[in-house]
Amino acid sequence: MKAWARLLGIAALTASVAACGSSSELRPLTVVGWGGSSQDAHRKAYWTSFSRTTGISLREDSWRGGVGVIRTKVVGGDASWDIVQVETEDLILGCEEGLFQRLDWAALGGRDVFLPAAVHDCGVGAMLWSYVIGYDGDRISGPGPQSWADFWDIKRFPGKRGMRKTPKYSLEFALMADGVPADQVYPTLRTPEGIDRAFRKLDEIKPNVVWWSSISQVPDLLGSREVVMSVTSPGRLIVANRTEGRNFKLDWHGNIYAVDYWVILANSPRKAEAAQLLRYMTRPENQMRLASHIPTGLTNVEANRRVDAKLKLDTPSDPANMADALELDANFWVEYGDQLTQRFNAWVAR
Numbered sequence: 361m362k363a364w365a366r367l368l369g370i371a372a373l374t375a376s377v378a379a380c381g382s383s384s385e386l387r388p389l390t391v392v393g394w395g396g397s398s399q400d401a402h403r404k405a406y407w408t409s410f411s412r413t414t415g416i417s418l419r420e421d422s423w424r425g426g427v428g429v430i431r432t433k434v435v436g437g438d439a440s441w442d443i444v445q446v447e448t449e450d451l452i453l454g455c456e457e458g459l460f461q462r463l464d465w466a467a468l469g470g471r472d473v474f475l476p477a478a479v480h481d482c483g484v485g486a487m488l489w490s491y492v493i494g495y496d497g498d499r500i501s502g503p504g505p506q507s508w509a510d511f512w513d514i515k516r517f518p519g520k521r522g523m524r525k526t527p528k529y530s531l532e533f534a535l536m537a538d539g540v541p542a543d544q545v546y547p548t549l550r551t552p553e554g555i556d557r558a559f560r561k562l563d564e565i566k567p568n569v570v571w572w573s574s575i576s577q578v579p580d581l582l583g584s585r586e587v588v589m590s591v592t593s594p595g596r597l598i599v600a601n602r603t604e605g606r607n608f609k610l611d612w613h614g615n616i617y618a619v620d621y622w623v624i625l626a627n628s629p630r631k632a633e634a635a636q637l638l639r640y641m642t643r644p645e646n647q648m649r650l651a652s653h654i655p656t657g658l659t660n661v662e663a664n665r666r667v668d669a670k671l672k673l674d675t676p677s678d679p680a681n682m683a684d685a686l687e688l689d690a691n692f693w694v695e696y697g698d699q700l701t702q703r704f705n706a707w708v709a710r
Contacts (some may be wrong), residue, residue: 396576483621489659522590
């Protein structure tokens, strides 16, 4: 009996050590972004120098969003991710469900050192970004599209359109294309008639849409001439112009802007190192480096003040780009996202 008990104890200890080693000792700190040129920029601005400076090894992964993915990991016991870049509504839902760790804001320098929109109990702003109209300047000569009504105008601007396969953004853009002012988009969408109106407008453009699921697809869709214009974030196309000699252009009228956030997953086995990386990525001198690698709005107040004015061009940090912009209403999508996604998916499938 003593020998049997000793064997059971050794087996339990071995299992415990193996589990500990696999989750916290052997696996590197893992950070998850959106892939493509955005992730390249984070690597160049933060991750390579962080590992070199601290000696902490770092592994990357990428994803396409959706709080359900994180819910499955955390609830299911998959501890393979530590820090994830999330959209606003995923932040809100995940924090409410306890999927993310609440942040130590004193360690990050305090809430006041960030733009108000970049501060949340469970997340700190990674970047301020917009969805705009991007188009191929080699295929559209002269004045390009200057509104979402132009985006819908297939006769004036022939060719396929790229749109993200989601009701979020698509419904807002449809209403603006139908003449709804930016400040009336969400009040309109909060009515059954407004939702029907948005879907009717989407009906008009549906035969000419190429749906994409990852923003990293947009430069390829434009570059291959599969689409002539697309919903896009500006930085991807500007990087393609720099590195591939493209002639992609942007129109900021009626852009939708929002903040992406860094979060630490509640089941991360490397919370201390994850918090250290968050501090590193949100320091003003490091955020300023990010702006040199990809055009994006910065969330640290001091970084915004000190960054070269040229690096604010083609970003939401330039006030000239935000004259008729629409702030994404994340609370609307938390409230209505599930039912609108079901309707949208059924509509796309028809």
